[in-house]
Amino acid sequence: FLRERAMILINGRLRGDPLALLHLDEGRIDPYPLYERIRAAGPLTLTRLGVFTTADHAVCDQVLRDRRFGVGGRVVDDTAELSFLEMNPPDHTRLRRFAAPTFGPRAIAGFDGTITAVVRRLLDRLPTGRPFDLVADFAAPMPIAVITELLGIPDADAEEFSRYGTVFGSALGGLQSLRHVGQLMEAKQQLARIFTRLFDLKRAEPGDDVISRLVAAEGDKVRPEEMVPLCTLLLIAGFETTVNLIGNTTLALLKHPEAWHRVAADPDLAAAAIEETLRYDAPVQRTGRGAMEDVEIAGRIVRKGEYVVTLLGGANRDPKVFDRPARFDLDRPNANDHLGFSSGIHYCVGAPLAKLEARIAIQEITQRFGNLAMIKPGVRRPGSLIRGLSSFPVVGYPIL
Numbered sequence: 001f002l003r004e005r006a007m008i009l010i011n012g013r014l015r016g017d018p019l020a021l022l023h024l025d026e027g028r029i030d031p032y033p034l035y036e037r038i039r040a041a042g043p044l045t046l047t048r049l050g051v052f053t054t055a056d057h058a059v060c061d062q063v064l065r066d067r068r069f070g071v072g073g074r075v076v077d078d079t080a081e082l083s084f085l086e087m088n089p090p091d092h093t094r095l096r097r098f099a100a101p102t103f104g105p106r107a108i109a110g111f112d113g114t115i116t117a118v119v120r121r122l123l124d125r126l127p128t129g130r131p132f133d134l135v136a137d138f139a140a141p142m143p144i145a146v147i148t149e150l151l152g153i154p155d156a157d158a159e160e161f162s163r164y165g166t167v168f169g170s171a172l173g174g175l176q177s178l179r180h181v182g183q184l185m186e187a188k189q190q191l192a193r194i195f196t197r198l199f200d201l202k203r204a205e206p207g208d209d210v211i212s213r214l215v216a217a218e219g220d221k222v223r224p225e226e227m228v229p230l231c232t233l234l235l236i237a238g239f240e241t242t243v244n245l246i247g248n249t250t251l252a253l254l255k256h257p258e259a260w261h262r263v264a265a266d267p268d269l270a271a272a273a274i275e276e277t278l279r280y281d282a283p284v285q286r287t288g289r290g291a292m293e294d295v296e297i298a299g300r301i302v303r304k305g306e307y308v309v310t311l312l313g314g315a316n317r318d319p320k321v322f323d324r325p326a327r328f329d330l331d332r333p334n335a336n337d338h339l340g341f342s343s344g345i346h347y348c349v350g351a352p353l354a355k356l357e358a359r360i361a362i363q364e365i366t367q368r369f370g371n372l373a374m375i376k377p378g379v380r381r382p383g384s385l386i387r388g389l390s391s392f393p394v395v396g397y398p399i400l
């Protein structure tokens with residue numbers, strides 16, 4: 001697997017294929033010029049790597065909504081690791097219907113207090129006037145604490161879940177090495193073990209939480225072999241993604257100090273900062289779909305079995321939709337036309353929760369540290385699918 005990937009990259013690099021360059025440092029550090037190149041070549045282009053790609057907003061949206069495209073374009077079996085994210089209807093519909101209410105706006109409306117408490121607890125541990133890491137010390141532990149609470153994972157297990165979940169979540173951004181593959185297998189087994197134990201616990205003593213609902217629904221609605229992958233998906237889908245939404249929003253605000261000060265002065269603006277970051281510097285930069293039959297789209301034929309890479313981060317900077325797209329603008333009227341949460345039937349189930357978490361995190365941090373500064377350049381995460389900093393050294397002072 002790794003050799004095949006390396007060959008594709010080396011070939012692509014030699015031929016200057018922008019899609020291959022995305023996987024290398026060029027794309028990791030700054031993918032946006034590559035998206036421009038891809039868009040300039042046409043709304044839907046066949047790259048030298050033999051896959052279609054698009055950074056055009058309308059075409060991305062169309063592919064993601066078109067039911068003739070599916071995830072992977074393959075028949076998905078029950079062993080799918082990430083449950084309905086990797087399934088097509090009808091299985092996708094059945095499992096998503098089960099999970100969606102947990103994360104709907106109504107379900108999470110009462111969650112403000114819990115999230116605020118988690119955020120304040122983390123902020124209280126941060127030093128004033130001395131360096132700390134915005135990702136490791138703040139953005140990363142937050143979504144983990146929230147989701148373990150929402151799923152009803154007992155405190156005693158939370159540390160293990162967070163450790164193995166983090167390994168599994170990091171694989172969303174692509175496997176980096178053989179060692180990483182080994183760690184992923186280990187994490188997968190350990191998560192299955194702890195979830196299975198938890199199912200027994202909740203069968204014996206049901207509570208008012210997702211896992212209890214899940215064990216009650218086991219049978220027709222959720223098949224036994226689907227239980228662990230479903231829980232794994234719900235546990236980890238919000239790990240790396242929400243962390244980087246908080247990190248990328250903070251970074252954008254620090255690079256635009258007038259925007260930082262506006263949000264600090266008016267916390268209601270935090271929601272606009274989050275929405276604009278989902279457009280301007282989205283945590284999930286791309287996804288893709290396979291054609292399940294021949295499809296004519298943007299003047300081309302995508303044959304059954306062929307794959308289209310939808311560059312969400314590129315679509316979000318399409319000048320046909322967004323005026324001066326490279327500008328970070330808190331007042332942008334249509335920022336929420338972004339594709340940062342994808343589109344169509346796989347549109348992110350956790351979007352309302354992710355936005356709520358990020359909004360509270362940004363409100364609280366701008367209140368706590370009216371002045372926050374980066375003390376040296378951050379380090380970009382490995383891989384270019386998930387975009388963000390893995391190290392984000394800052395120092396903060398309250399407004400005097």
Ligand code: HEM
Nearest residue numbers: 084085237238241242245284287341342346348349350354
């Ligand atoms: C799907 C992004 C947070 C749960 C997706 C997809 C994207 C995405 C782009 C669709 C992938 C595709 O179309 O192939 C994000 C971002 C987040 C975030 C940027 C944070 C900033 C969360 C959270 C949860 C969550 C907090 C909840 C635990 C899911 C699930 C799916 C999904 C379950 C699968 C939906 C389906 O296949 O029908 N997310 N996500 N996400 N997300 Fe999120």
